[in-house]
Amino acid sequence: MATVHHWTGLEARALRLALRMSVRTFAAHLGVGVRTISKWEKLLSSTEPRQDTQAILDTALARADAAVHLRFETNLSEAGRPGSGAGRRRVTVAGPRAWEYETWTDDLDRTVVALSRQNFGFADDLLRRWLARFAPAELDDKGLYLYARSTALLGDLQRDxxxxxxxxxxxxxxxxARAVLSQLDIPRRVAQVDLSTAVVAEMSGQLEVAARRYETLAVDDRLSRRDRARARLWVGTALSKDGNHDYASRVMLAAIHEFEDLAEPDDWSxxxxxxxxxxxxxxxxxxxxRCMDIARTTGTTDSPIQRVRLDxxxxxxxxSDPATLDDGLEVLExxxxxxxxxxxxxxxRSIEGIRSTQSMYGGATSPWRR
Incomplete structure (x- = not known):
């Protein structure tokens, strides 16, 4: 909601227009004389109401509904444009307005869809329009939560x-994102960011670090059962990349059984x-x-990134088999x-790493990376 630190005739006129009142009706609404309102309208930012009248204007604005606040801020924005001659604005916005919370939430849902389709440019625009608009210091808890979600999704975009x-x-x-969510004391969201951070550690080659983090998160009650199963699966991927394939397979099989119990077909694939x-x-x-055939025939491949990972x-x-070497090169291409x-x-980079190692060793390809 908007607040005015110091009223002038400019802000008073913007409030009257937002309330859709005539000069006479506005004067009666505030309990002041019509001449006083006329003076404010004429002199705008060159005149200032008395201190007691400033308090009356504060009350009138505070009691107005969201639609009035929106019209008030729009009026001030237009009045303060270069060349308008209206003088300097003296209004600040204390965080997002109610309708902005809804729009921000909608944009985050749109961002998730854009990321699932690897439409990175659009996702980036959606996120940065909000991250650039508000500083954390001016947000209440709801705004901070949306800010943290936006920052975490930005991390997903950068990771992909x-x-x-x-x-x-x-x-x-x-x-x-983790710092804000910790401040808000939302343990589940903090743990989800910890899971994403472990993925980043794995992708950057810190396999032992990633495996330890996954192992901890796989039994972390802050996470949902599905997220714990995903952590268990990723323990296996980190172990496999580090060469511990037999144990990795056992861990992954446990995750597969968990996904089956949870009826999560995409995770299962x-x-x-x-x-x-x-x-x-x-x-x-x-x-x-055999496992690759299951993955290719049961998984959802609408996402470009998943198609690339499968291929x-x-x-x-x-x-890995000289008899299918040419087929493998074509699939990688x-x-x-x-x-x-x-x-x-x-x-x-992963594909190029596989190709280059195959060229050097004639089929003995390098460990797979996420």
Whole structure:
């Protein structure tokens, strides 16, 4: 809601127009003379009401509904435009207005959809229009929650784009979101950000660190059962990347059973994709191809990033057998094209790493990366 630190005739006129009152009606509403209102209207920012009248104006504004506040701020914005001759605005906005909370929430829902389709440019625009509009210091708890969600989603965007560490990275955004959520004392959201931070550690090559964080989160009651199962799956991915394929497979199988109990088909499919790579690492190509077939036939592939991950994993397995080497290279080539089209730089680097290692060792390809 808007507050005025110091009233002038400019703000008083903006309030009258917002209330949709005539000069006479407005005078009666405030309990002042018509001449006084006429003076404010004529001199605008060059005149200031008396202190007792300032308090009356404060009360009139405070009692107005949201629609009046919106019209009031719009009137002041228009009156304060360059060239209007209306003088300097003396109004501040104490955080988002009620309708802005709803719009902000809607934009976050739209951001989630945009990210699922790897429409990074649009998602970035949606997030930054709010992160740039309000500073945390001027937000109440509801505003801070939306700010933290926006910052966490910005981290997701940066992660999917491959900006893992650095000043403009997923790591930094997640740290900012975690600080705000900790301040608000929302343990579940804090733990979810911790899970995202562990993913970043894994993607940046800190496999032991990531595995330890996943192990802790897999039994963390702050998280939902699904998130704990995802943490268990990702323990397996970190272990597999670190060469511990047999134990990784056992951990992943436990996660698969959990996803089946939870009736989470997409997670169940992704888990088979990860398990396929663990089997490949252990040299069991028959089991790897069987799990890969399950992942490819049951998973949702509407998301470009998931198509790239599936094709990259499939191509990686095919490269491990000289008989399917050419097929593997073709699958990886298609995955690289989609990754380039959608700006999936981390996936592009993974594909190039697999190709380069295959070229050096003739099929003995490098450990898979997320």
């Amino acid at each position: 784009r491959g900006a893992i560490v650095g000043p403009l990275s997923a790591q930094r955004s997640y740290a900012g 992704v888990a088979h994709q990860k398990l396929a790579l663990a089997h490949r690492g252990a040299g069991d190509l028959t089991s790897a191809l 990259t994993a499939h191509g990686h397995i095919l490269l 298609n995955a690289a094209k989609v990754a380039a089209e959608y700006g999936l730089s981390h996936q592009q």
